[in-house]
Amino acid sequence: MQKSSNESKDFLRSIVEEDLKSGKYNEVHTRFPPEPNGFPHIGHAKSICINFGIANDYNGHCNLRMDDTNPTTEDTQYVEALKDAVEWLGFDWEGNVRYTSDKFNELYNYAIELIKMGKAYVDSASEEEIRENRGTVTEAGKRSKYAERSVEENLDLFERMKKGEFRDGEHILRAKIDMSANNMQMRDPLLYRIRNVEHYRTGDAWHIYPMYDFAHCLTDYMEGITHSLCTLEFENNRAIYDWVLETLGLAEKRPYQYEFARLGINYTVMSKRKLLELVNKGKVNGWDDPRLPTIAGYKRRGYTADSILNFCDGIGIAKANSMVDVAQLEFSIRDDLNTKVPRVMCVLDPLKVTITNYEGSEEIDASYYPHDVPKEGSRALPFSKEIYIERDDFMENPPKGYFRLTPEQSVRLRHAYIITCKEVIKDADGKIIEIKAEYHSNSKSGEDTSEIKVKSAIQWVSAEHAKPVEVRLYDRLFKDEAPEGVEDINPDSLQVIKDALIEPAVITDKPDERFQFERQGYFYADPVDYTDENPVFNKIVGLKDSWGKKKKVAKAKPETKKVQIDGEVVAMSEAEQVLFDKYTTEFKLNSEVANTLARDSKLSSFYEDALSELNSPVALANMVSNEVARELKEKEVNELKFSAKQIAELIKMVDDATISNKIAKQVFEEMLTSGDNPRKIVEAKGLVQISDPAVITPIIDEIIAKNPDNVEKFRAGNTKLLGFFVGQVLKATKGKGNPQVVNELVAEKLK
């Protein structure tokens, strides 16, 4: 579904929309291109949502592509996990899964083309030499002595590489770009390496494999991708992406790469390396361990696809590295399950309660859903003399604000009766082992005439009817907000309760696979270990617990104010200093403007040119140091469509009050693109400013009449609204109102 255009959209969608509108492409085509060398995690989910989501939003297509160019790490079990993840999230890759390995032939031919163009060469230097010759971030690299080989020799060598005549590492194919490029990626990047190993799909057909930088752009191109969306760490690689396509002359409807920030979540790790380590070291039970941020883990834990989708939607897409709070994810799943899932009762830490004045048993018809969830359904809930309640729900010496059962405070058994504690029985160590209580026969849920006021209703199960179940309680895997590695693991991340007690309907009727255990949280029947003999439930997420939170002492966080250090400004050269002095003393420019001008020779010469046309040093300086400077950042003076003389003319009109500063900027924008004379623009658009109060006042009156609320707010002290009114009036005059006059008049009127 396409978002309405006034809704704010992320920068990627803005780009896509723009490209569609301009006709750059007729249709969007994205791709989700993981390497099948690990299990997908929630960061992949974000990428999946972006790529497939954008394709869906704009009626385009999205390919699922295995970027399988490195035979040593990849495996088919990972491609299955990847396919499963995309499918589970509800996306459709339309047709076959794509593989970069399916394009090995075409890729090889493109490499040959590059060699023939003299743009690629076979380097026979050792790995170490290549690294040394690459230089450092501050020093240029040195081109390999093999770079001068003839096209024929390169072709011959490359073919023999392909045939498997060499050992790993003996030769390598590189692009011939620029060994002194500031962008390290452009220092003759590697294109093909020899790998005498089997590829999980192509077997032993190949002895050479393309590198990411070579394969990715071309595969995108061959698949007809329009927008190649990847994470921030590939920003530097964009230059090669463009170089390969441009060099090969693949300009028509070619894809362009855009980068977004990868997802980080606190209290967990997201890197493949660290995830693999957790699995391999046995810190968790496999890739689908419910504590892991893998898709398989979330799935097994009981997260719904909808909750993941909503989460991804909620966190947005931007370019700032960020760390999302797990609370956001937890909100997504609670929010989703709240309206979907039946409520049942389960006691995790049982405390026996004997109801001394109750005999026999009965079945209560109890709704699965609370009053505010519009779903139907109920179960038979057995009640009897002996029940179990949660140990936490009784306290002999309660703190203030405790709502549950105490010797003095009665409590309701959810869906059943109110009970009152009569006796507390303890063992030799003083541990409470049983409560003797009395029930109030006229207090039954739904037909209560007892008029007893209780502060809460607690969960319980009938001792005789309850079923024992295993419950696995998960907490965050790491105790550190930004964990480094296994040393930060939370030792209590998994707690297994072997003998929890659950009401029978859950086991016998199986009304669902996800439940809310009332007052505790959401739970999921473990898809792997659950059997009728040994039911197992995973805790998905706890309910919000404002009581538990209240009990915790709020720890004071040390308020550390960040100290801003001011760095040293580079000193001016002598010539710059001379200019600066001249500007400040002779022309009376303020030091900031003088500084900007003096330090930039393009600006200062432009300024002086303009000054020779019009003796208005301050106004010209402001224009040049602010507006012109922006244009001269990336352009040379001769690339500008406007001249210093035209700027002088523009300022002349400001000086003689023909136009306002605001209009001057508007005219300047126009000059930027059209190169027209400012006077001509002003005349053509009728931009002469309106300063006559007689013209402006009625407009102000109208605006004031239209916005009574804001007038009131303004008069109540919200002086920021002055800007609002001035803006409105200016808008009404199409920008021609003299802002100073408008400002004064508005302020006067609003008094």
Place this chain on the structure above:
RNA sequence: UGGGGUAUGGCCAAGCGGUAAGGCAUCAGUUUUUGGUACUGACAUUCGGGGGUUCGAAUCCCUCUACCCCAUCCA
């Protein structure tokens, strides 16, 4: 240190010269037979710091600072 990026409340995030959106979290209150949910309200005189331009700056200019990425025959 060269290059490429990014800075808006505790965490995400809109905003593109005219009243600082929204979500999560937090704190109050109302409803409630879940200390859940729902609802109501509070929560940035200020946008990394400092200057400048402008009637008006988170938005334009200058400058400083912090953080991230790049020197794998990984992707």
